[in-house]
Amino acid sequence: MNTARRIVAVGAALAATAALLTGCSASGGSSDPNTLKLWHFEGQESAMGIAWNEAIKTFEKETGAKVEFEEKSFEQIRSTASQVLNSNEAPDILEYNKGNATAGLLASQGLLSNMNDAVEKYGWDKDLAPSIATTSKYDENGIMGSGDWYGIPNYGEYVEVYYNKDMFAQYGVAVPTTYDEFEAALQTFVDNGVTPLAEAGAEYPIGQLFYQLALTKADRSFIDDYQLYKGDVDWQGPELSYAADTLKEYVDKGFISKDVTGIKAEDMGTTWMSGKAPIMVSGSWWYGRAVTEATSFDWGTFLFPGSDFAPGSGGNLWVVPENAANKDLAYKFIDITMRPEIQNLIGNNGGVPVKADAADITDPKSQELIANFNTLLDDDGLAYYPDWPTPTFYDQLVAGTQELINGTKKPNDVLTQLGDQYQSGVDDITGK
Structure with a gap:
């Protein structure tokens, strides 16, 4: 051992x-x-x-x-x-x-x-x-x-998209079924002076969005390499390069607030639940609170468009x-x-x-929540979480994405830094 x-x-x-x-x-x-x-x-x-x-x-x-x-x-x-x-x-x-x-x-x-x-x-x-x-x-x-x-x-738990149905209706935005439609929806809100994504760069949410973006380009082999060390992870490869470039674009295009690096998860959640942002990409762990706190508007959830995978697990x-x-x-x-x-x-x-027993779940919103999870299970779509591979990677991922968002480092430099930190931690675990 x-x-x-x-x-x-x-x-x-x-x-x-x-x-x-x-x-x-x-x-x-x-x-x-x-x-x-x-x-x-x-x-x-x-x-x-x-x-x-x-x-x-x-x-x-x-x-x-x-x-x-x-x-x-x-x-x-x-x-x-x-x-x-x-x-x-x-x-x-x-x-x-x-x-x-x-x-x-x-x-x-x-x-x-x-x-x-x-x-x-x-x-x-x-x-x-x-x-x-x-x-x-x-x-x-x-x-x-x-x-x-x-x-x-x-x-179980997983990351999904929470959306404000009232704001979608107000700006004529349909629920997206493809990634291109999702980006178009974000742009529609920006064009109307609304920052679409409630996010948090001081804690876990922004890292999960970064990973979700990578998952839109990933297959199970990438996930197994990243999470289970079954192969080498290319930190300049198509999955992670796309995630870094796209996350930076989200800030540049106004999809995410430029001050997101100072925002914590609780503030992200309360921003969305108070009706101040149309979309929040985060975990099923918010669902119970949303039922009791997001009462001033109609809302729902959907899986992140354009991806067969989502951060999540038992x-x-x-x-x-x-x-x-x-x-x-x-x-x-x-x-x-x-x-x-x-x-x-x-x-x-x-x-x-x-x-x-699905027949014993009577609440419509709970049925939606569980149906989305079952879809991921049926498609082998749970991809675990981006900070799991090493004991120190949570803090390293938060710091790296903050540097990416505030522009102090370019996307490829952030990926090089994260890749080195990831590999060092994995080597410690595996004894290589």
Whole structure:
């Protein structure tokens, strides 16, 4: 097993928290064999929060055990996972982000339980489409797509186009079905003095748009090379060159505000949900909020035109720490979250279930959301996310796209920089 990059990645954090962990035992979870200690970071009113609360009730009723639930923030879990999961503070089960730099990293460090036996017992491998299961399995180096099962998602997510139907009607714009029509729609809004795209260059959204543009020129081989290291990635090739050139054109043509580099994801979302921009290209995770907050106009969604692929995957994973005291209870809880009644709750509250009965999804907008996701699944169209390949690539991608947008570097120079950073990170992971 290659452990060099793990030591570098967590060394500083371990040193900073060593004093806090002194004297901690090697086993975590609840000390009570009839209590399941559970962490997740979904809001209580979100689709997953609603569904998982119901799963907790079912679990307690059927097992007689109690759930000790603690809501943590995404950042709390992300920044402390390596330390906490190696201490007696670890829960029995938690929600954790998927991908090489996150779940893969913890799996390679020996901090997550191998779930192969539980997968066979409960049949979860039959519930998950191959493109979703990819993020559940990791090899000894923490690379997703093969090896052992270390996590189970019970919902999906993907990037799509949110649009303001009222603004489309006001300016005579039809829902585009091709990429040329999409660009023509953007130009129509600009011609009428409207900046069409709500975006955020200070956080993840602009990187996902960059990747989505590359995907309009990509095939599955490109995605496998980029995400799974099956081949070399040409950072000056047609996919990424097109993405960089086009993103710069979006700013030059006024499709995106020139001050986008200072805008965060929350501000992007509230801009669109308040009716100030006709289009937002972002994830299904906004859907539940849009239902409750985008109430001043009619809206809908569609898949990004001209692409067979979209950034997306199975949702975050249920993982069980290797030091968990109550693993069997954890697996029982996971299985309850896969039941149709819990899956249907996710689907009817703005989430994307992986195993819902379509006939039981009654909300029209939810039906649209799930239909788009199923289209991607049927076409093997989930392409994962652009920052996944290495632990440091999120920040590097944000910085690179900011330089591209503000013009401090030319597109090919940004691609050279990103390519070097990407390859360095991949080499650390693969040991090359």
